[in-house]
Amino acid sequence: MNKKSKYFKVFSLCIPVKGAIRSAIYDLQRNEFKFIPNTLYSILEEYNGKTIEEVLENFSDEDDKETVREYFNFLVENDYIFFCDKDELELFPDLEKEYNFPGTISNAIIDIGNLPEERYLDLLTYLEELGCLDIVLRFPKSCSQSQVYDLCDALKKSSIKSIDIFLNFDESIDLSEIISTFPRIRTITVTGAAKENMKVGSLGRGNIHYTTTEFESLDRNFEIDKSMLTSNIKMFMEAQFYHTYLNKKLFIDIDGNIKNSPESDISFGQLMNISGSAELNRIVDSPKFKKLWEVKKDETEVCKDCELRYMCTDSRVPIANNEGEWTHEIDCNYNPFTGKWTA
Numbered sequence: 001m002n003k004k005s006k007y008f009k010v011f012s013l014c015i016p017v018k019g020a021i022r023s024a025i026y027d028l029q030r031n032e033f034k035f036i037p038n039t040l041y042s043i044l045e046e047y048n049g050k051t052i053e054e055v056l057e058n059f060s061d062e063d064d065k066e067t068v069r070e071y072f073n074f075l076v077e078n079d080y081i082f083f084c085d086k087d088e089l090e091l092f093p094d095l096e097k098e099y100n101f102p103g104t105i106s107n108a109i110i111d112i113g114n115l116p117e118e119r120y121l122d123l124l125t126y127l128e129e130l131g132c133l134d135i136v137l138r139f140p141k142s143c144s145q146s147q148v149y150d151l152c153d154a155l156k157k158s159s160i161k162s163i164d165i166f167l168n169f170d171e172s173i174d175l176s177e178i179i180s181t182f183p184r185i186r187t188i189t190v191t192g193a194a195k196e197n198m199k200v201g202s203l204g205r206g207n208i209h210y211t212t213t214e215f216e217s218l219d220r221n222f223e224i225d226k227s228m229l230t231s232n233i234k235m236f237m238e239a240q241f242y243h244t245y246l247n248k249k250l251f252i253d254i255d256g257n258i259k260n261s262p263e264s265d266i267s268f269g270q271l272m273n274i275s276g277s278a279e280l281n282r283i284v285d286s287p288k289f290k291k292l293w294e295v296k297k298d299e300t301e302v303c304k305d306c307e308l309r310y311m312c313t314d315s316r317v318p319i320a321n322n323e324g325e326w327t328h329e330i331d332c333n334y335n336p337f338t339g340k341w342t343a
């Protein structure tokens with residue numbers, strides 16, 4: 001096939017995203033991404049569906065032409081583009097951007113502490129009724145094996161997909177036994193450990209992550225973890241319309257206050273006063289509770305110029321500045337204007 005005379009098309013699941021000084025191609029099928037120069041981003045935006053010859057005609061300088069050829073070699077080698085005849089172009093439409101989640105809440109973080117155990121067990125039932133799929137159980141105070149066991153057991157026959165657990169280091173708790181009993185547990189994070197360590201559960205599933213970080217410091221860590229950048233279709237689509245950390249999230253603090261997230265100060269109600277899922281739904285489905293859900297990175301200062309904006313999970317609480325723009329009090333550890341990470 002003579003690629004020069006064929007029309008090139010970017011695969012619909014390979015999405016170029018422009019940043020201030022560089023861009024990225026998100027490969028939503030292979031869950032990968034690669035940085036690309038902004039000049040290549042512009043070529044993809046402007047000439048998708050043209051021939052390479054047509055692209056080259058727009059560059060008079062021989063060095064520029066050579067760079068364009070290198071770009072296309074890169075695109076072919078990484079399977080970001082394919083070639084077809086002109087009349088086939090319309091057979092490959094762009095990816096339609098849409099995001100739907102049927103439940104009111106998709107994920108919840110519960111700090112287990114000062115309320116009677118029955119309240120937490122009731123809450124787990126309410127969350128299931130609201131469509132929640134992923135639950136994080138955190139034990140800021142000391143806890144017993146039976147306490148962890150009882151809560152996980154309550155989810156055994158539920159539609160909850162995953163459980164993540166955070167607890168303080170305590171030798172008397174048999175974590176391997178908990179993991180092998182409850183297949184829905186994805187990770188157990190043990191805070192205040194003597195050293196960092198990672199163990200895989202004895203049945204080959206469920207990780208136990210030991211960290212020296214103390215529990216109290218968890219919610220003050222706003223750093224974007226490079227290893228957690230997720231280029232997948234769910235995250236990408238959600239980020240087109242919503243805040244990927246806050247959207248459909250519910251947090252219950254240790255005193256039973258109903259909040260948006262552990263990083264948020266505002267309480268929208270008290271779990272002790274909730275007597276059914278309809279009542280909880282009324283709170284979390286209210287415009288006040290959902291206000292931050294729709295804060296997109298595309299409308300947030302700094303982030304709107306970042307090529308990672310549809311793949312990062314940012315736990316900072318957005319605030320509206322005097323001009324009505326969304327911003328943050330703390331800078332991100334990635335600077336899209338320099339392309340550099342701090343720390």
Ligand code: SF4
Nearest residue numbers: 303306309312314332
């Ligand atoms: S600046 Fe930081 S928080 Fe904002 S989009 Fe980029 S990586 Fe995410």
